[in-house]
Amino acid sequence: MSRRASILGLAVAAVLLALGLQSWGLAQALVERHVVAGIEKRVGLKVTSLKRAEIAFLPLPRISLSGVTFASHDGALSGTALRLRARARLLSLVAGQLDFDRVDLIGPEIDIVVPDEPQGYANWAAPALAYLSGLKSETQLVISAGSLMARSGNTILTTLRDVNLVVEERDETAPVAFAGAFTWRGETARVNLLWPVTGERARVAIALSSNLMSLRLNGTRSGAQGVMTGQVEFNTRSLPDALAWIGPRPRIATLVRQVELTAEAQLAGDNISLSNVIAKLDGDQLEGALKLDGSGARRVLSGTLAGADFDLGRLIRQGENQPLPGAGEPSETPLEFDLWTAHDVDLRISLDSARLGTARLGDLAAQLMVRKGRFEASVLRASAYGGSARARILATAVPAGAELKLQLGLDRVNLGQAGGDLPDLLGGLTGTATGQLALDGVGDSLEQVVGSLTGRVNATLRQGEFKGVAFGELLRRAERPPAARDWRQGRTSFETAQFTALAHRGVLTLTEAQMAGPGYALSLNGNADLGRRWLELTGLLSATNGPARTSFEIRGPFADAVFTPTFDAAVHPTGATRQFAR
Template sequence: MTRRTAFLAFSLVIAIGLLGLQSWDLALGRIERSAVEAIEARTGFAVKSLERAEIALLPLPRISLSKVAFAQRDGVVAGEAVRVRAYLRLLPLLTGRLGIGRIDLVAPQLDVAVPAGSDSLGDWLASPLAELEKLRSQSRIVISSGAVFLRAAGAIQSIVRNVNIVIDERGAGEPFGLSGSLTWRGVSTDVSLVWPVAGGSTKAALSVTSPLMKLRFEGTRAGPGEPVIDGTLALSTPSVPQLLDWFGERSRISTALGALTLNADLQLKPREASFTNAVASLDGDRLDGVMKLTDVDGRFALSGTLAGASLDLGRLIRRLPLPAVDAADTSPLDLDGWTGRDIDLRVSVDAARIDGARLADVATYVLVKKGRFETGLLRASAYGGTVKGRFLAVGAPTGVDVKLQAGADKVDVSQAAADLPQLARLVGTGGFQLALDGAGRTFDELLGAMTGRAGISLRQGEVGGIALAELMRRAERNPSQLLRDWHQGKTPFETLAANAGIANGLLVLTDAQMVGPNYRLNLAGNASLRTRQLDMRASLASLSGSLRLPLVLKGPVEAPFFDLESEAFLSPTAGSVPVAPSLIGR
């Protein structure tokens, strides 16, 4: 036998001898009373009932309680466990006292009372953490295979399953700490928390790792009298909508976002989080700035100013669950679904993309309040010119009041056509103006109530797909060849301008004219916003006024019919020559 082995054996014999000298009363009643008092003192829980108590000295001294019911003294947390094991410290035991170093809760079911109507994790954790702060010290607590039921007025708000958590032992003034894993809303999550409960400037830290989120926060709290925490935050998620949905936050606007990484200096105050020196990456597009998240009477509000080099606005818009503007859709317009949270966000970027269109020096914003949604372009440069726009929807007694304003100036359409195939048939430089205002409970009512104005002006360009100038030359030189196919080629123009008034969902042209080298085209008529049908007529005339050709523009906006009227006449100064009806429309 070595000296070390002999020494250990001798120490064990002395310890057993000392234990034998103590007047231990191993009666079940005293075990229960002593164990319960020690557990209550070291956990802050009051034991309400238990089935039986047992003590064992080997291999480690411990007291085991079966089927234990317990509760915090104010009733915020209550529950029961299949077994509670209290591991005893050896030195106090040698002097006849029960000193607990660790407490195991085996398969506990905890009920946590949360405020009625609360739906945030912060509200749910506030009361239990406040009770733990009241303890001057506590033992190491190990929770295995547990479940936590969050209840408001007896109704279950949420359930946390597979709770395997270790709460660190702490002394007076030391921070509260825990680490382990749990499953919440079907997602397995590893957590680690250090929370200051007393003293001056104290460390605070949080780590959360799950398939939906990786979060790291490290900082300090100023003190219990000043509940302000400052630190650094690192957050990443593959999907912002899925992450918010995990926390019970469902927002239609958030569907515009995809993968996000965020690094920032974070300051936490009661119901307020401020992000400074923030660096956010949205699907690879970097934005820098400041943001603030506040909670006012249970309503979250996000505000901030961000700037970056580039941003794909088109990708953000495509992800939104935007309803189709269709008069056949008779379902009520749902503005509340878009205004559930307050937002005041301003974004400026050097370059932006919107479905192929390239913009520069862009300033955009989103402004949301209860019953009000507004967004727009404050400024943007595009293809040698400028563009702007504003969309506003406000709840009204008549449903939803919508205002739409858009405009462009000095834009080179031929440059834009390289990025926007829908403009491939149009060349020229100019702009447009649009202003619409209407209210309704459905799209049918809204479109039928629209009023406003629209205008377009271009110069030195051409229109593809028709050859009006060639049609005029044929009519002047050889009327018999008039109806040869003129729906090919291009029509150059010197100026193109159109103005329209809109009332009760009907757009009426007040002045529309296109002038080319040898022709003038005047257009008159109307278009229905509800049916998207055109009903217009045009007059194609030579600049000398000696010839006039009537045309018709009818049908759906997506594919209108544009041709000579079936009773068109050539009208030279010397007389009128009819065009054979059988040739019209070829």
């Protein structure tokens, strides 16, 4: 080939390349007849209007539509896009056919029509999945910088923004597969989905993750009933924040923060059944079975869980430290009863060991029952320091707020053993304790309930001692002051101690309070104001083998009341006062 021919050939190729790279405007009628029909066939979206169409042939044949309006055949999906790009298959063009291997929606705003009475997220997603599953053949669909809006009539249910999604190419029987990211309620989330369209037990895989939580499901889906079964994993650093993101946050969810859960799951609509559950709640592991029924207006959580060791005190602390906006006056502690009973709960928990602050319990069986207008938490049984304990809190709705019933029972609890875990509460107190507490109160704040408490408290202690006051030295001081040693040091043994008190409007009044030990007998009377946490008691200490006797007064706040004998000026010995205050 001559030099002139080579130059001419290169010039022609350059011209053809330039022409191929150039976008060419097409007549709208021609676009509708060929391009729009091809797009509709491949992605199931009918282009109802457009502003401009362009075509380029190199490096690959492609078509670009601007200002596009589109809709699915059944009208479940509709919207607009700044631009729609379709990449044609080169081999199909050679064969004289127009087909596409990729369609891009740039900046789309897509509306999804949800049934008139949507009950949950499963119904919200159903129209989009039905649209994708119904396509006989689908090219790769790419959504860039879009938004998806779910509507029910004129009501906007939810909106996904910053949607960047790739729906993979498939044939009629292949599963729907897509992956991407979006922003929902201010949080960026990543999603992967494999959704079967045929087969009685076809594989399904779902993964959703954000900074707040992650959820994975790998299993199968029954084509006839739409029931999914498989392995589920759920993780969150803050359960209250995660639930507030995906839906209403139950007040009871504030009891737990970090959750790691794996289980065998069965999902049927808005009902979820979990078996072989392994859940770590703030590091403590529980195992068992759970069920969540979300089909009604009130969600229902039920199940049984068991664990080797669990911190019950942490649940109480976290519940107290999770205030909700606008809840009561700053000077009061609102009960938030309606929020605590917004959903139904029936949980039964058994633990080999439980912690309540620094106290430890064993072989514990507990129950949490929540119904509309009713909240009940019970320790049905627990071993406690050689004895047993039980407790119950029952709250029911009344016009004044909530009526609370508090019950506590102790049987043969060894206070010497308990003192090792509760030194600030029991100090040097030993002996065996049996007692009951039954109090009722009404109000819409903790302060109102305490101020209205009515009921009865009684306790019996046997064969023990306490430190801080030596009753023997106190009696000798009353009889022969110069010869007595300091009564504010040492210990006092007792054989029995009995206390009975009646509560009325938040004030406990002693009806019987006696203590007896080697060489002495003691009696008490007075009251304790539970609202003010204030003690006002008087007592008489008598020698059983002589005439010595002295009266005394215990007065002051619960944690720091002053013990004052009548024969001396007010004294305040360290440790002694607090033993009497209990």
